[in-house]
Every structure is written in C-alpha cells, then in structure tokens.
Amino acid sequence: MESPLIQLENITKSFGGVKALKGVSLTIQPGEIHCLAGENGCGKSTLIKVMSGVHTPDHGQIFINGKKYKHLSPLEAIKEGIQVIYQDFSIFPNLTVAENIALGSELSAKRKVVSWPNMRRIAKEALSKINVDLELNEKVENLSVADKQLIAISRALMQKAKLIVMDEPTTALTHKEVDALFKVINGLKQDGISVLFVSHKLEEIFAISERITILRNGSNVISEQAKNMDTEKLVYHMTGRKLQDKYYDVDVKNKVPILRTDKFGLDHSFENVSIEIYPGEIVGLTGLLGSGRTELAESLFGLLPATSGRVFINSKEIKIDSVQKAVKEKIVYVPEDRLTEGLFLEQSIERNIIASTVVSLLTKLKMLNQDKINQSVENWIDKLGVVTHSSKLPVKALSGGNQQKVVLAKWLSSNPNILILNGPTVGVDIGAKEDIHNIIKDLAKDGLGVLLISDDLTELRQNCNRVLVMNKGRISGEVRGRDFNQKTWSELQEA
Structure with a gap:
C-alpha cells in the first residue's frame, strides 16, 4: 500500500x-x-x-x-x-x-x-x-x-x-x-x-x-x-441521534385556499402560473436555475410586482405591488441568501428578531418598550431553539442554522398566514436542518400556508405534501410529496 x-x-x-x-x-x-x-x-x-x-x-x-x-x-x-x-x-x-x-x-x-x-x-x-x-x-x-x-x-x-x-x-x-x-x-x-x-x-x-x-x-x-x-x-x-424518515401529509378537503394565483406572470421571468396553497399545507417548489421560481416568490412578496394575472387571499382578490402590501396581507418571505438579504449581520440577535415588529413594541411616547422586547425576543429564542447565551450578541456570531432561525423569528413575530421559504436550510448542518423542518411542520399544523422552495429532493419529499416543478417560467407538473424523487423530477424537467 x-x-x-x-x-x-x-x-x-x-x-x-x-x-x-x-x-x-x-x-x-x-x-x-x-x-x-x-x-x-x-x-x-x-x-x-x-x-x-x-x-x-x-x-x-x-x-x-x-x-x-x-x-x-x-x-x-x-x-x-x-x-x-x-x-x-x-x-x-x-x-x-x-x-x-x-x-x-x-x-x-x-x-x-x-x-x-x-x-x-x-x-x-x-x-x-x-x-x-x-x-x-x-x-x-x-x-x-x-x-x-x-x-x-x-x-x-x-x-x-x-x-x-x-x-x-x-x-x-x-x-x-x-x-x-x-x-x-x-x-x-x-x-x-x-x-x-x-x-x-x-x-x-x-x-x-x-x-x-x-x-x-x-x-x-x-x-x-x-x-x-x-x-x-x-x-x-x-x-449522535437517529433521524426518522417522516413524510408530511395533510387533508385539505372542504378548505378554502389561503393563497391562490390565476394566470400569474412577470415579464421575462414566468407566466400563466396558477397555484393553490391551503391552510396547513407545505407546498414545495423546485426547478433549475432560471426556471422562474425565485422570481415567483419575490412577486408574491411584492419585491417584483407581477405584470399579469390575479392573486387571491382567502378568496379575496388583492394586488401585491409592494412589500408593505404583502406584509399587510400577512405574507412573509425568507430569502435564500440570509447573509445579505435576511439579516443585519453587525446588529444583535435581539434587533434582528424585532426588525419586522418594532412599531408594535413602542410605548405611547414612541419609545421602545424594553420589557416587551425582552419578552418577545426570549419567547422566540426559546420557541425556535436558537442556541446563544445572550440575545445581545451580533447575529453574525451564530452558526448558519441559528442564523436561519433568527430570520424565521423576525418574520414569524409578525403573525403571518402565508410563509414563503427560499432555500430554508442552505448551508445548514443536519441537526439544525431537522430542527428547522420540525418548526416548519409545526407552523403548518397551526394553520399557516407554506411555500417551500428548494433544490434538496430529500427535503422536498419529507416535508411537503405536494411538490410543484417549474421549467422555463411555467409549472410543468405536480407530484405528491412522498412520491417525489430524482426520476419524477427529471421527467417533469423534460415535460
């Protein structure tokens, strides 16, 4: 040898x-x-x-x-x-x-x-x-x-x-x-x-x-x-622990879609996208780079206002032409690049968590209510299992998985109804990944509608009740989550 x-x-x-x-x-x-x-x-x-x-x-x-x-x-x-x-x-x-x-x-x-x-x-x-x-x-x-x-x-x-x-x-x-x-x-x-x-x-x-x-x-x-x-x-x-191969199934019979799009489109990115997400669902979305999946998410969040089609929230038609309008309609978006788009790296964990709800934490004199802030921040750190010895630490000091939990806490504190996640576990290790998956499932079970965008086939299969595949700006097919694999993914890419 x-x-x-x-x-x-x-x-x-x-x-x-x-x-x-x-x-x-x-x-x-x-x-x-x-x-x-x-x-x-x-x-x-x-x-x-x-x-x-x-x-x-x-x-x-x-x-x-x-x-x-x-x-x-x-x-x-x-x-x-x-x-x-x-x-x-x-x-x-x-x-x-x-x-x-x-x-x-x-x-x-x-x-x-x-x-x-x-x-x-x-x-x-x-x-x-x-x-x-x-x-x-x-x-x-x-x-x-x-x-x-x-x-x-x-x-x-x-x-x-x-x-x-x-x-x-x-x-x-x-x-x-x-x-x-x-x-x-x-x-x-x-x-x-x-x-x-x-x-x-x-x-x-x-x-x-x-x-x-x-x-x-x-x-x-x-x-x-x-x-x-x-x-x-x-x-x-x-x-040091065994992870179970779980699937996520949900019954949406007799329910009204929490989000529905009809022939939704954005010039030069995607067109004729009609999807439905029901309360309690985790709907996966995947596709090759350039398929239009990220642009679709950003349009639903008002970052890239759509140029055609309609959007319905709980059967009511709305126009999402800004992020403020999306947040008002209780739609939140966790971007793929948490470091440049999701976090204020130099700021504390505390400040990152309260970023989307700071107005609700003001006193009558328009000053920050520190007691309310402490209560809210500690609640989310505990609920999402953020590992840190102090919320005053800069968020850049955390691991990737804990940073992602802070991004989730920032938006979940606004009490949303629709959660759009783009690559929620990119750069996150296995243990933290399972923690995040469990958090997402618990949120869906509480009635949120979740759109989960990912390249990870295992992540989609184990956490989504349905998976949509985008190809060249259109939805090319839909597969039940537990049936989604490399073969079905490839077939829908060629469809």
Whole structure:
C-alpha cells in the first residue's frame, strides 16, 4: 500500500480556552476522494487550516509526503501540493479568466514584464487538464459560480496540487453543475490527485466519496470506507441521534385556499402560473436555475410586482405591488441568501428578531418598550431553539442554522398566514436542518400556508405534501410529496 499523502495524528487546537480540536487524526491517500463531514462547529474548518499551515496545532504531528512538520507554514503546505478552495474561491472578480489562473505562475517566475501569450498558454493548459473550455479574456465577475469554481481548481493544478481541499463546493450549484463538478473530481483522481471533499449533503457525500471521516464536537467519531456506510449511520455519527424518515401529509378537503394565483406572470421571468396553497399545507417548489421560481416568490412578496394575472387571499382578490402590501396581507418571505438579504449581520440577535415588529413594541411616547422586547425576543429564542447565551450578541456570531432561525423569528413575530421559504436550510448542518423542518411542520399544523422552495429532493419529499416543478417560467407538473424523487423530477424537467 502506498504511503499516505498527508497524515495528521492526535491534533489538538484551542482558541481562548475553547478546544476546537481534541486529538483529531486524519489520513488521506494519494488519488483518494475523501470526505470530511460533521455539523457546523465540529472542527472541520480548523482542521483544514491546520493541514494548510494557517493554524499551528497545540499538540500532535503532521506528516506530508513522508516528511514530518512541527510548524507547517502556508508556503510549505503549498510547496507540498496542498491547495484549499474556500467557498469564496479567493479569485479576483475584476481580472480575466487567464489572469486569475496564470498570475501566480507569472509571479513565481519573477518576470519583470508580464508575458500575455505565456499567460494565455498557461491558462489554456490548466483548463484542458479538467476538460473545460472558457473564454480566457472574460472577466471572472461575469461568470457563473460553477465556472468560478472551475477556475479555482485550474489555478490549483497550476500550483502542482497533490491534494485539493474543497470546502462546501456545491452550496450554490444546480444539479447539472454538481454532476459536472463530480466528473472533474473523478478526473483529478485518475491523475493521482487527492480531493478532500468537505460537505454535509448526504446524497453528494455518498455519490463522490471513497472514504468518510466524521468529526463531532472537535473529536473523531469514525473514519470508514463509504461503501460500508449508509445514510442512517452517517447521520447518527454526525449528530449522535437517529433521524426518522417522516413524510408530511395533510387533508385539505372542504378548505378554502389561503393563497391562490390565476394566470400569474412577470415579464421575462414566468407566466400563466396558477397555484393553490391551503391552510396547513407545505407546498414545495423546485426547478433549475432560471426556471422562474425565485422570481415567483419575490412577486408574491411584492419585491417584483407581477405584470399579469390575479392573486387571491382567502378568496379575496388583492394586488401585491409592494412589500408593505404583502406584509399587510400577512405574507412573509425568507430569502435564500440570509447573509445579505435576511439579516443585519453587525446588529444583535435581539434587533434582528424585532426588525419586522418594532412599531408594535413602542410605548405611547414612541419609545421602545424594553420589557416587551425582552419578552418577545426570549419567547422566540426559546420557541425556535436558537442556541446563544445572550440575545445581545451580533447575529453574525451564530452558526448558519441559528442564523436561519433568527430570520424565521423576525418574520414569524409578525403573525403571518402565508410563509414563503427560499432555500430554508442552505448551508445548514443536519441537526439544525431537522430542527428547522420540525418548526416548519409545526407552523403548518397551526394553520399557516407554506411555500417551500428548494433544490434538496430529500427535503422536498419529507416535508411537503405536494411538490410543484417549474421549467422555463411555467409549472410543468405536480407530484405528491412522498412520491417525489430524482426520476419524477427529471421527467417533469423534460415535460
């Protein structure tokens, strides 16, 4: 058997007295696709920074290509072939494809004058290694997330990468883009390059990984061949609890739709959309990027006022031409990008929660009633299970799952009747994801109508009583939630 490419033994690392890693070990073989899994806060990011030289461990040993390192520096890690592709890809949006890929090589050569033909040649060669053809003169800011990722991979290859670490690489990718990325990863394996795939998406972990290492609370739980694992075991090792495969069924007979659209449309986005959502329903909505699903949600919330069709709330026709009108009609919307659209990151948890109801928390003298605020905030923190020791902390200090709960609290405090959720568990770990799903189901059981937009087929199947599929701006079909799977999704995309 070949010697390990990298071997971390009993790594410990503390920050301010808090142990982030407690004797963690990880071994990656040459040409191996290895998955590092675990919930947010389990130590994955810290471990990545240790192996890339960003953090020096307090204790433990690091071996790379058989060489022992006591104080591994980032430069030494790069020279040993370790490349990390973070979620932001660390690329320059104002530079071209060629410049982003080849600039490092030009700098390494210490040329006083940049050779543009040489730069284009290097970039073309790098892209050819992963069988990708991009316009070399195109500015990276104009490209899709998937293409930016391919540029980051190509750049890593030009640095003679032996191990490429991909941190949550599929977060913003469509199904087709994920499939394309997996082909690239398998191609890297064929060339003898190892990949450490960091993810919490179960289907993807099993689709691409050969070996899986799981961390929980800064410690190793298990390292096992993927073929010897299944979803139930993986979830149990990640969370320490068993998750049940539940479905959501609801009887809407003899009920009036809480929301109905008739030939609803928005120029250049979607048209002729007629849907019904009943009290107590969780209706799923999915479709490829550009299908019109997000625009539909934003039209129902008044962000993009519709240009045709009608909307009915409890059989009464209304016109939603602004966010204020939507909120007045008790429609709320939780956007996909909670960081830029859903939260005030620098502000406290408390201020984020009361943002939509601040007027109702004023005294007669138009001053904030702190007692009311404390009562409301503590109620929502407790009800939604937001993990924090103080509501005065900035919301950016929370994990992704807890941030999402704060977004939910902000809108649920306005007592809505219709809840539109766009990617409610994107970037959220398995345990927090189940918590959010249970919250959504409880809300629906209390009579809310929920429209849940998602790319996650399992999420749609287990939490929606019906799933609608959008294709090219139209609803192409409807499936009962428990019957929704990859096959039905593909069939409706082609319909």
